[in-house]
Amino acid sequence: MVNQSLLPYPLTRMIEWRRHFHAYPELSGDEYQTREFVVKQLREMGIHTRTFSSHAGVLGTIEGRSQGGVIALRADMDALPIQEINDVAYKSTKPGVMHACGHDGHMAVLLGTAEALQQGRDKWSGTIKLFFQPAEEAAPHGGAPSMIKDGVLETPAVDAIFGLHMWPELPCGVIGIRRGAIMASSDRFTLRIFGAGAHAASPHEGNDAIAMTADILNALSRIIHRQLDPRETATISVGTVHGGERYNVIAKEVTLEGTVRTLNEEIRRTIPEKMRQMITGVCSGYGGTFQLDYQFGYPCLHNSADEASVVIMTASRLLKSEHILLDIKPNLGAEDFAYYTQQIPGAYFMLGCGIKDSELKYLHNGSFDMDERALLIGAQILEETALSALTMVSRRREENNAK
Secondary structure, three states: OOOHHHOOOOHHHHHHHHHHHHHOOOOOOOOHHHHHHHHHHHHHOOOEEEEOOOOOOEEEEEEOOOOOOEEEEEEEOOOEOOOOOOOOOOOOOOOOOEOOOOHHHHHHHHHHHHHHHHHOHHHOOOEEEEEEEOOOOOOOOOOHHHHHHOOOOOOOOOOEEEEEEEEEEEEOOOEEOOOEEEEOEEEEEEEEEEOEOEEOOOHHHOEOHHHHHHHHHHHHHHHHHHHOOOOOOEEEEEEEEEEOOOOOEEOOEEEEEEEEEEOOHHHHHHHHHHHHHHHHHHHHHHOOEEEEEEEEEEOOEEEOHHHHHHHHHHHHHHOOHHHEEOOOOOEOOOOOOHHHHHHOOEEEEEEEEEOOOOOOOOOOOOOOOOOOHHHHHHHHHHHHHHHHHHHHHHHHHHHHHHO
16 A cells, blocks of 8 residues: 555554544643643654644744755644544543544644654755644634744745645545645524514414524525526535424524535625625515624635645655545535635645445544554655655745746
């Protein structure tokens, strides 16, 4: 599958890191024990680290033999409020908290990559920054903006950034990537519909908020089906509906919560206004009113063409061509890695970790686990990608200087 000799340590060490993280998960914003472990490992490798007073993030910096380009590699740190149901030796020790999204694997991969780069730093020029980022799951804001605010992309300025996601929908030994949009934006809204209560025997004396809600749900679906270009990808999903006081009382108020996902930032910006127009029309017809709290969350995650090409070229040296999916379908899940790629070029890829013959192929599940051989594949790809990207950046700088 891969040549383990490409890295200066056995796969077993990466597995040990991953299982430690898995056994001791921490929720978004509380990753301080995780930070201590990460810092300890990096310092034992001789890597300079920086921590922050406002969050649990860690910045590691590796300097090559001389100055050159600057590449960043990122892993997220937080777990989810999910009860683990696996019966394994490294099962979560914290009730109701679990690494069900693979972030334990992301950190283990980046630690492995860090050690390889640190031991070979006399063979390459430039700087590589390691972002261990908290609160990726804390939508709609996430932890990436806090890292950016604290200057991780500056001094020295980062030229390009790379990251990965453990992906159980793909078997171990396969990666998925695409140029352009690979993950969606993720916005959140709360909509309150106001009518007037009455006895169910006299509905004409009230103003039924539930009836308004039914028409609003239909109206929202028509935004997608009739007001947007059908070639575009977008969804408006309502996840909760709460309303009414009693079975025989006309509901005076209903609250809906939902999310909007798109792969196009221009389309994304138009949807809140289209929602207001449709909701206004329905409520006006009934004589009701509404309040819409719309929160823009993670932006669309776009892979830059050059940076995606570097990942593809690197992976082709390590994997068979049929194991590199070059045009994987975009996923309507969201990733706050997108905040970095709004600032600088970057690429993000899906690292297959599906367990053979397992029916479990989804993240955010209490039964989630991974084929741990994927850790080595991920580290090899990240290491070689970082080094190839440094060469690309140097060439780009020479071309710009020649103009």
